[in-house]
């Protein structure tokens with residue numbers, strides 16, 4: 442979910458030399474080429490899914506794999522994407538969870554251009570993500586990393602988990 | 608999710624003197640009175656929701672509250688139930704998560720009469736729960752307790768959390 446800290450996990454993976462494919466980057470690449478005038482990224486993603494199936498963004502990401510043995514995908518949104526990944530190898534799902542209150546605080550502080558800047562707006566965005574099916578992926582995750590205290594603690598939890606499973 | 612260990616959390620809450628309302632018990636009470644011949648509990652639950660709204664089971668449970676200041680509801684399945692609880696007080700959502708593989712192992716071992724006894728059957732049941740909307744509740748939980756090692760470790764994590772929030 443937005444503001445959970447999954448970007449931090451991606452950073453740690455990269456530091457370990459693992460290729461991380463950021464799904465929103467891959468989506469954005471297509472968006473810049475094919476989006477309609479004024480279409481939001483999220484609406485473009487919905488349209489792509491309607492046109493090419495719910496696993497469409499995962500398929501685009503899979504094309505980015507070269508010869509890596511281990512690849513991380515940052516930004517899974519639904520179970521159909523997981524099904525795509527399963528077609529090409531073993532899949533381990535790691536979810537990152539933070540309490541909504543904390544996520545909203547972080548997002549309001551971060552104030553990224555494309556982030557909404559009211560709690561109401563953030564809740565609306567949460568529900569857009571949930572409607573895509575992200576809750577199912579979290580519920581069926583192999584591991585959930587809890588990010589509810591300091592960044593240092595989160596990093597050490599993540600390191601510990603990665604040591605166990607890589 | 609089935610086999611996650613949420614029953615253990617309910618036990619700990621009870622030991623602390625907190626009233627726990629088991630949503631499936633309340634549902635079952637109505638089921639015994641009103642279910643159609645051969646109707647499964649889960650299908651009855653779906654029907655009740657179609658008839659009386661998605662928060663219907665929560666409404667039934669709320670009727671069971673007497674004068675308690677703190678009540679725990681064991682078995683939330685969708686966000687509309689949370690909305691019902693929010694109408695009557697402050698709500699804190701605690702999810703219990705275990706890796707699916709571990710849940711299936713536990714459920715196969717437990718072999719409760721109403722548990723399916725194949726991994727395929729368990730996966731199907733998972734998806735029935737997910738379709739009710741439980742993934743959204745997990746994604747938006749205030750706390751997620753991870754139950755992926757021993758029961759003792761889970762108990763101590765739960766105790767620690769409850770000390771913090773009660």
Ligand SMILES: Nc1ncnc2c1ncn2[C@@H]1O[C@H](COP(=O)(O)O)[C@@H](O)[C@H]1O
Pocket residue numbers: 609630631632634648649650652653664665681682683684685688
């Ligand atoms: N809040 C609820 N809404 C609908 N069905 C429920 C609910 N709670 C329990 N059930 C049903 O009762 C079964 C056992 O629930 P539980 O005791 O929570 O594992 C579930 O598989 C559901 O079919």
